Amino acid sequence: MLPYLAFGHMIPFLHLSTALANSGIRVSYIISPENTKKLPSIPPHLSPLIQMVQLPLPHVDGLPDGAEANVDISMDQIPYLKIAYDLWKQPIMHFIEHNTPDWIIHDFAPYWISDIAREFNIPHILFSIFPASVYSFFGPPEYLAEPSKYWTSPERLSSPPEWITFPSTVAFPSYEAPYVLAGFFGTNASGVSDSKRIATCISSCKAVAIRSCKEYEGQHLDLLETLFRKTIIPVGLLPPAVPERRKSGGGGAGGEEEWEATFKWLDERKPNSVVFVGFGSESKLGKEEVYEIAHGLELSGLHFLWILRKPMWAVDDNDALPLGFKTRTESKGKVCMGWAPQVEILSHQSIGGTLFHSGWSSIVETLQFGHTLVVLPLVIDQSLNAALLVEKVVAVAVERDSKNGSFKRESIARALKKAMVDVEGERVRVRAREMKKIFGDIDLNQDYIDGFVQYLRKDS
Structure with a gap:
């Protein structure tokens, strides 16, 4: 499991890891040391099946000391975190070479994972922590790789694109569109735009797993099969377990x-x-x-x-x-x-x-x-x-x-x-x-996990 280093990404990857471990699958979760301290602990009965692989994040000029996640930095420093993330490629490659996993499940950021997967002949899956409606809005990978083919102006981002043929209001407000065009499609200090990272991952992966379900956004999930020309696997919503009511708190400033x-x-x-x-x-x-x-x-x-x-x-x-x-x-x-x-x-x-x-x-x-x-x-x-x-x-x-x-x-x-x-x-x-x-339907969401586990076991 290879998440991007933001808690909105690391936590869903951890929830998916827990769900897979509950089904008897052994998971190696790649993480940096500082982030390990801030993640929820693994349930004791699953700890034999989930290995937290702590790989130090390379130092990069422009990042504060000890900064290993989006939460630690300002918006303009995020591209430097992606530089450090890209430098992770070598230690991750070393780990994969010596542990030969059956699958690599990764986030949008490691566009270089295709090189590692190809070298060691390991299939890989892009896991989207975003719903299908986000990806279906942005369209096929060729439009992500080369935005000039479609995403030519902020105005295009302010209305549903032509490939969404069912009624939809999903689009960006006009005041935000220019920033999306520059920030998402534009090259940043890391040298690789976010849209290019996603496009590369989609093009090279065997399947795309989505944190979603057909009951919420079935039309968008179906559309993704056509747009991506890949197997799309909804893994359910991964609702977090509700903890027992505490007698006292814990954590927090007070x-x-x-x-x-x-x-x-x-x-x-x-x-x-x-x-x-x-x-x-x-x-x-x-x-x-x-x-x-x-x-x-x-x-x-x-x-x-x-x-x-x-x-x-x-x-x-x-x-x-x-x-x-x-x-x-x-x-x-x-x-x-x-x-x-x-x-x-x-x-x-x-x-x-x-x-x-x-x-x-x-x-x-x-x-x-x-x-x-x-x-x-x-x-x-x-x-x-x-x-x-x-x-x-x-x-x-x-x-x-x-x-x-x-x-x-x-x-x-x-x-x-x-x-x-x-x-x-x-x-x-x-x-x-x-x-x-x-x-909140535990059985419904478990059915999606069971389907994903079946896919992993059948095709590994």
Whole structure:
């Protein structure tokens, strides 16, 4: 298993590793030492089947010391992390040469894995941590490898492409399209664009495994077979296991006592009355954005639990929020700085909705409990995810400026009230609860894993 070094990638790869190990498959999970410390621990009964292979990440000028994941760096430093990742090729090749796996399952970034697979005659599978709708939007690998064949302007990114023949609203907002065109298709400091990396992986792999299911996006999965001319294997949604309710917390800036108090606070709220607010570990929100979210929460009058990682621009935790915000909202909400047991929080009966960035992992974690979604996408795939959620009437989008994508506190408050309490949002709440039958169905998702395991055993 070879994930890219971002937690939105490493965690799904770990979930897939656990699912495969549960089926009796031995897994070697390639990871760097610092990231190993931050990943969830392997369930004890599976530890004999999952080997965490720690390979040091080569040093690269432009990366801070100890930076081994997107979470450790600013947006403009990410290409340098990809340089270090590409230098991983030699130690990974050495490991594969001496361990001869039956399969290599990898992320989008290691476009060079085809060289290793060819040299040692090992089949490889691209595992997409994104839903099929993201890949189907971008089209066949030749358009990813050579964007000039189709992706010639931002305007093309702002509407569904010609190969999507069924009704669809999945596209980028006009304010984001220029950045996608430059950032996704353009060459960066690593020397290889993200679109080129993906195209190379698709062209050389034996199959593409997708973290998704036909019940959610069957048309997009079927379309991928045509676009990629490869076997497409949905592996299910990989919903994380719900941990038993803890007697005390653990982790986080405040340690166990803070989490014990937080869950006690949740216990005292009415069912489905609290908004969970979280934008992932790697989102880079600006000061004005964080402050508008804060004021919007206050303006909504709803109960909220906000998990906020201290932004790089903040001097300290207090500077990360508007002056007096915590005091003014102490009867309505809680702000927890740093790490949080997100799945455990989302499983609590008082949580009724989520304000978030619409990352795919967070969508899965939220819909497995049937919570209403309020979407505020920030980068690349998140806008496409959000568009499909709104299309399926399971999410409310925060209204934004059509020219620059900015948002105001009033828009945050309106979206939250619509999703949580207003009559006009009732259909969204009903549809979100219905999604629990897909996203939270253990047997359904296990059937997809069983199908993937059957494919691996048959073709190895």
